[in-house]
Amino acid sequence: MSRTLWRGARLASMADGTPWGWIERGALLAEGDRIGWIGAEAALPAGLQVGAEHDLGGALVTPGLIDAHTHLVYGGDRAAEFELRLQGASYEEIARAGGGIRATVAATRSASDEALFESAAARARALMREGVTTLEVKSGYGLSETHEARCLAAARRLGRELALTVRTTSLGAHALPPEFEGRRSAYVDAVCAWLEGQQRAGLADAVDAYCDTIGFTPAETGRVLARAVALGLPVKLHAEQLS
Template sequence: MAARLFRNARLVSMADPADLVPIEQAAILAVDGRIAYAGPEDGLPAAARGAEAIDLEGRLVTPGLIDCHTHLVHGGDRAREFELRLAGAGYEEIARAGGGIVSTVAATRAAGEDGLVRSALARLDRLIAEGVTTVEVKSGYGLDLQTELAQLRAARRLAEERKVTVSTTFLGLHALPPEYRDDRAGYLARVRDALLPAVAAEGLADSVDAFCEGIAFSPAEVDAFFATARRLGLAVRLHADQLSDLGGAALAARHRALSADHLEYTNEAGVAAMAETGTVAVLLPGAFYTLRETKLPPVELFRRHGVAMAVATDCNPGTSPLTSPLLAMNMAATLFRLTVAECLAGLTINAAAALGLAGDTGSIVAGKWCDLAVWDAERPAELVYRLGFNPLAARYWRGE
């Protein structure tokens, strides 16, 4: 691709996550999809001469949004469980009765890879329509070798169908599959000896994840899983401290995890451990809202210890059927009391860090991919405070 010049922009680069004051009359020069210059138009380099020019007509420009925690690829839905929760059933009650994750496993196994791609594209398109240029997609609804690989292949195929960057995660410890209900040790051995090596050998996952919780997997089980994953060269992330404090944040930090996610019950020692290793705290207000949780994540502790906070939709069929990153930002502000700057950083530069991609995306600076969201908005606050409102005017992925 030749050089492309975006001019007449009001630029919020997120180079400084706390600075939301737009650079007026700004320009962005992209060469072969990467940013060569971003700043005031009067500072454009000579390389801008002859570039294809696109007039953004004074619109607000931010980095393309990054949804760093989703379960986009799955079969079926769990609307029935939503009804049960409305009638008073709790998360654990539904899970122990054979609902929850296990019910999605059956639908996912039956869908086939092509069916998984088709259904995921509909959800992905909703994210793209609100400015998402990078999305993370987890497996974890197959719980057998064939379907886990199919989920990961389907996730990789999304990037062939749409102009979007896809980061894949093997969620190897999500729930016990029904066929291993009475053989927990057998399933853990199967994941260690068959699933993890196959995922690594095929290069299908950028990282691995686990659900560390009383209804899922213990810290000791996750610790062994992560140790194996790290030996295979895979980065790790963790669903941590969502429903109880099992020390998940500290466990994630011990393995130098890219992120620990949920974190409602995380204690200060866990926060300090995350700060020491640079592990990003991924906040998921959609799940908090859907499950009617009341225990807030320790946002003040994250601030005090300097832990970067990301925000994501957690799009999944059971506990966060959310495909709006803009609404996720509003929820993070309203429910968790994040500032506008924290919300926008949470879906840009900090989300990139949670995926290990901060060197390539998440801010509009020279050297990174030219991933842009162009908004019909005067101030960044408009992206956070309005409900049911999508001011996206244009979206560019790698300059296109």
């Protein structure tokens, strides 16, 4: 088993006794893919034999970070809306004019599976460079049974192909897609119907819904979350983001 020693670190060990288990000049011994020892550099065991040793020069070392709310899987971008925001248009005004979530839904539906994965992987790698090791990824930009499943499958693939722990969240109740205009209740029924298949396919770890003026009412949201609970899926909520 390989042993690597990292010296000269400012360590947040999370041990009891001090805030964050802070060690000003710390050392960490890696044994294979596990931490074999952590503590003050002055307290290193005598006669320690290692295969490699590195001086971190005072760099900060923390446990892996968790990003518990992301929307990594989507097509296109909203750069064109930035100027509208600068001119004073609100997020709600842009959304009601067909921008925002709906614009991203159109771009996501037209993107290939590989394009969705590669763009999401680039975003995930950027988070990894900042120390993230565990990631929640929501769907919500497909808004049909097929396209929501594609987004969740891309998120699952991130966990298989990158050095990340990934948890997926089904967010079909993110916005009303254009093909359901005027048929809100039918769309909520559709979202509820998708959940069992997503769970059976191993695509969804949890369920979220967007309860707001441009999303869904409390009653509509409640129907989605009640179905999730009935299936044994944990629930989350986007609530009063704008209202």
